Amino acid sequence: MEALWLSMKLAASVAAILLVIGMPVAYWLAFSSWRGKFLLESVVALPLVLPPTVLGFYALVAMGPRGPLGKLWIALFGHGLAFTFAGLILASALYSFPFAVQPMIASFEGVDRRLLDASAVLGAGSLRTFWRVILPLSLPGVVTAAVLSFAHTLGEFGVVLMIGGNLAGVTRTVSIDIYDHVQSLEYGEANRMALVLLIISFAVLSFVYAVNRRVWTPWAAK
């Protein structure tokens, strides 16, 4: 159960961080007319195609005592970043980035441009337009982004293994725990954890699909 609690904590932190970081990135990707935009779009989508071990490997090198991130962290906090919960959050955020950014891009782009024009001629700057018009109308996309990055982080294995190792209470998440149980032939224990993860994932995805059908949105057109 300690592993499950740790996984939840990790997933929730990652989802929160990605909402904050992903929102401006998604905004820029949705509305910028810069011609080189496709380059950043590719970078954002990279974690979708790379094996988690590749991502985990680079993250590990960067966070190691000789890597740039690792050095910075040691200078700031006096200890390394690799094999810590903070390092795990960072690497997981990187890995789940497209799951947060892409639904937000799609929903921001879905907002009628004339509504943004209307907001502008009524005196609102881009920040106010974002808070009062774009964000409320993109709420399903933002919820999807948060929930998907939560679920994706909950289920990840490769990056966690590379960056976190297997320290009980610090970096041993549910997926690692299940792997451990199987390795030690404790199938009953593995089955119990696997089932919990399966049910949580199913519940989360059902929620996402329900939101995107706008079952609960209050301003559904008649």
Add this chain to the structure above:
Amino acid sequence: MLSARIRKERRSAGAPSFTLDVSVEVSTGITILFGASGAGKSTLLDCLAALAQPDEGRIAIGNDVLFDSAAGVHVPAPKRRIAYVFQTLALFPHLSAEENVAYGLRGLPEAERRSRVEAILQAFRVEKLRRQKPGEISGGERQRIALARSLVTEPRVLLLDEPLTGLDAELKATIVDDLRAWNTAKEIPVLYVTHSRDEVDALGERVIALDNGRVASSGPPMEVLNAPRRKKLAQAAGFENLLSATVLDLREADGVMRVRLGQSACEIEVPLGYAVAGSRVQVAVRAGDILLATERPHGLSARNVIAGRIVSLEQRGTIVIARVDCGVTFVVHVTPGAVRALELTAGRPVWLVLKTHSSHLVD
């Protein structure tokens, strides 16, 4: 007074490039921006509101310069205080009518804001809908809310892009009355885009006619729309007869010239235009400006009396559309009473009477 000189090229894949190149002055009161679709009306409005940036030119309200390509001035949309009601209205779907109207009123004390919203909701007779969302109210009510939302900010200029499309005539008239009443009190320049002849007659003090990105003509509605100089404009302004003709001879002293219509033997007299004998011109005639007689009339001042035969009669509402073959086909509007009194039927020989100045030359 809004004055603008705008040049903007618009390229889009698969379409020929289009250039808006106009110079307009809009004084207080309602000015109609008239033209066929694709003439550049919306592009002009977008440039005025800073939703699009002209390639070059200058836009100013009085002495306040909003855009000047030479001086590098470009005041962004939120700071222009130019209200714009879009064709799609663009009401915020997640906000109530009241919240929509209050949207542009930021930085005002709460009490002031409340009273202004209240006043405008009453002026446009939508105070009962304050808590409704745009998706829950009718088209006409949405149009009223959109007008209220724009006007409550006390803009310096109002741009309206066909805001009343799709409404029935009666509803349109009441909204137009409310808009007129409001404008009498505020006295700002209003630029009203439409291609509906009815709205021009109901609203316009002045008309600016656009055609293919240029100002084709401007002035009082009667002058601009009754003497259309361009073919597209003529069609939009409701000239049912648009005939190609060959100039036969010019009579400068009388201010007229004779033309032959199409390939027919039918010759008529039209006002003198820039033409020489043998050149091709287009003649536009309103169906309602042609008289129809069953006997050859005498003693008329009208110079054109043309023999023909009725091809078909078709009643539409309270007018009957008669097609008359005179070598070329004319469309003539008559009343159902006239059809009965003259016993008009298809195949019957008739005479068409046309005043010289009811014929207009178009480019």
